[in-house]
Amino acid sequence: MNKVGQKIVRTRLGNVVNSMHSNLSTADLVEKVLSRKEGILTSTGAVRATTGKYTGRSPKDKFIVNDSISEDKVEWGAVNQPISEDVFFNLYHKVLDYLKEQNELFSFKGFAGADVHYRLPIEVVTELAWHNLFARQLFIKPTEDELENHQSEFTVISAPGFKANPEIDKTHSECFVMISFKHKIVLIGGTEYAGEIKKSIFSVMNFLLPNQNILSMHCSANVGQEGDVALFFGLSGTGKTTLSADSERKLIGDDEHAWSNNGVFNIEGGCYAKCINLSAEKEPQIFNAIRFGSVLENVKVDSNSRLPDYHNTALTENTRAAYPIEYIHNIVKPSIAGHPNTIIFLTADAFGVLPPISKLSKEQAMYHFLSGYTSKLAGTERGVTSPEATFSTCFGAPFLPLPAITYAKMLGDKIDEFSAHVYLVNTGWTGGPYGVGGRIELSYTRAMVHAALNEELNQVETTRDDFFGLEIPTHCPGVPSQVLIPKKTWNDPEKYDQKAEELAEKFHENFRKFDHITDDIKNAGPIYTPR
Template sequence: MSAINQMSDLNQLLTEEHVKHQLSVPQLVEKILARHEGNLTDKGAIQATTGAYTGRSPKDKFIVKDHQSEGKVDWGSVNQPIDEETFITLYHKVLRYLKAREELYVFKGFAGADNSYRLPIQVINEFAWHNLFSRQMFIPATKEETLNHEAEFTVISAPTFKAIPNVDGTNSEAFIMISFKHRIVLIGGTEYAGEIKKSIFSVMNYILPQKNVLPMHCSANIGLEGDVALFFGLSGTGKTTLSADADRRLIGDDEHAWSNYGVFNIEGGCYAKCINLSKEKEPQIFEAIHFGAVLENVILNEHTKTPDYNDTSLTENTRAAYPLDHIKNTVQPSVAGHPNTIIFLTADATGVLPPISKLTKEQAMYHFLSGYTSKLAGTERGITSPQATFSACFGSPFLPLPPATYAEMLGEKIDQFNAEVFLVNTGWTGGAFGKGQRMNLSHTRSMVHAALEGELKSTETYKDPVFGLSIPTQCPGVPDEVLIPRKTWDDPDAYDEQAKQLAEKFHNNFLKFKHAPPEIKQAGPVYGRR
């Protein structure tokens, strides 16, 4: 008997009359409108708001520390421990609370498009719009699969249940708790739907490496010749935008895994940032937002119900959730071969990293472990302007295991399958945030296209004196002066100073990787190297 079945209160809750199982998209839309949880846009999508929590709440995320997790999890500020007794007590309080709700909604499906590694999951939602979100983000079970579906992990989401910190052992009214022993994710106090998605990603980051499969915070697509590309990066760096390419088929936009057979999507949908979204700049994402899609914290015109993607009055972290089949050229099922090209995306708010550079294997490992970017406004609660950050493996908030676990697996696969690796800066140029401007999206697309098509293989390169990166001096569709960051600044001395400061930050951050091989340590910025 599984750990979930031993928790009989959950099984009893699922048989209650007010619990609605596996509702269709139209049924859920009707529930959402009838319960006044959201609004219908002019294109038929659902628009909902998330209250005080418009981004993830990392300080409220916990992992239950027990005999199963104690020796495996990389405990610290990212993976905060909570004891099993505290978790179980809160778990039962949440179940009693949900039992008294008017209706609950249950989704049954899977995480993982490869049948050999997929995880059967169920999501129990207090809100119908959260259930629609879950249906669109994960892989729904077919009618036949539903009959024999046994969830190996359950997400319980009770956004209106507010924790009492000094009673419930939390840091605030919100909490996201994962128990690997009981195979439960418990969410409360926050209406931000992204917590549901990312909690299952965290679960997969724990489970898959134990099966010799590398989970990755990246998007992926495939070219006409079958060439596969991965795009690593934190929220706001352009994974969704750059992987949605009319000339390539989309495998997925955010979460993948790399097995001995190739890559596969962990999800069944996309969760795109839609701040300043336009049909001209991002046509595939724009056209995907119709009936069945969910808009999160996007403001609607009161009369026409047209989304105003430029309105940031609630948050800059406005989002659109939609299933993969809302994109025309996708891979179904979402599986493909081994990657030919790997792109690390960073949104550098200092404006000193080059827009594109080719990495050696050692540099690839250094930058993967570093995971440098700038947290953009709204992606986490309290972030209102870009902040420089280092997030190991470009996904530290979702990694229960030590970063070296994932980095070593990636290095082995780069070697085994001879993948090329590029670092692409989608952040600022011509100056730091506030003085410079954001990278031109069309230029970035041209650079990515050139990398994927092999057009940069024979291009002359310039070695950056501070970061040691090999920068192409020419790229089709991109002005030459854009490629060398120092040339884009009005004040070269100011650039030099900013570059040295960022190099020092790289070095200071990498000190925590004491056991990294010397050749990887030496692959970082040249300036100030210890």
């Protein structure tokens, strides 16, 4: 732990300690949210809060302090934007001066990391009560003994009411998310979107864990009755939360995990699920988890009945529900399991040309992990209003401070060591691109995933895709055979070929940025090459 950095935080926060509420219970925080008029109580018992203009992450406003700890380790660029210590401390002091003027502040002390050998003690200090309720439900709560002896190693300070002045403060907008690895501080201002709190700690863990030879991963995870473990990689909106919440399997976690020499453990203590078009029929576990103590974010609510309207996108398509993992009835507790047997890469292909499921060799797995292709869905980031093709390295580039090859090599080594089966699953479009075709039926995706997890696809005959070189199973229980071959779902085969060529070219273009990659991995991409 950086003692100097933590001393700075404690000293400055000591000036506002009289107004600091520390580790309030869920009920106390709900009462604070309502009395301070930060949110309303819905018919389910959950709190609903809105976040104003910022309804998603602001990646262009995220910075890492360039200092003696980060300088030679972070992969600097558009994702990991550097700022100086002077700029950071200037804003840091301004934020704390602002917080001193507030009547109340809220502190949550807990942990990131379910494995006690590798967990990170954290403190989250917030201006808003509902942000502290969010932190309480998303991170790992301490026992009474752990709280009494808690020594934070990283502190998040969230002050959405403080707006930066870009000309003076050297930011890009009024919003900023800054991480100092040297001083062990995350500084957030200008945005009420609570996801910034969660993802900033994930970025911290992605910096710290690989140095302990632990692979940090943007994935969900669950375990079967026989102890078989599955990982689901994918960006927001591709189905990680939905597909890992399986009544036949126990949930380890829905978004952030680490893979150590002992197995897999959850980094969080809760779930942060997209709830656009949520229904009890399609996603009963998530639907039933939204009750007292949960936080609904930007969900429209009927003013009379207080019923949440999960189909309403008036505020954003990135509607969210945050709840503790205990609200899912079939979970692993603590959130720790063995080594993965099956790894699934999820993508929402807006071109409508990738097969709904395909088997990957180890080399193909490395290629698609480094590529991280999906379609960025509306509302996930500010300014995105319709699906856009994007490549996010390791299915989590916005949260990876280290060079991508660091995480890729670790995953490749573990696939080899534990003989994990890897599949690419498209939860996106079929029968045409976005605007023409439709989303692949969730029931079909579930059937394909179950078949993969139950090893029913291991001996199934496959056919090789002409453009991407993927091995597509010709049969899957519960799925019409024509659905498995994407070209057969299009009315116009020539238009399919055009779109497939277009996407293959994007894969090749994206992969040129990777240096020092072996030929066997480079050659595992699309077999179609541009003319």
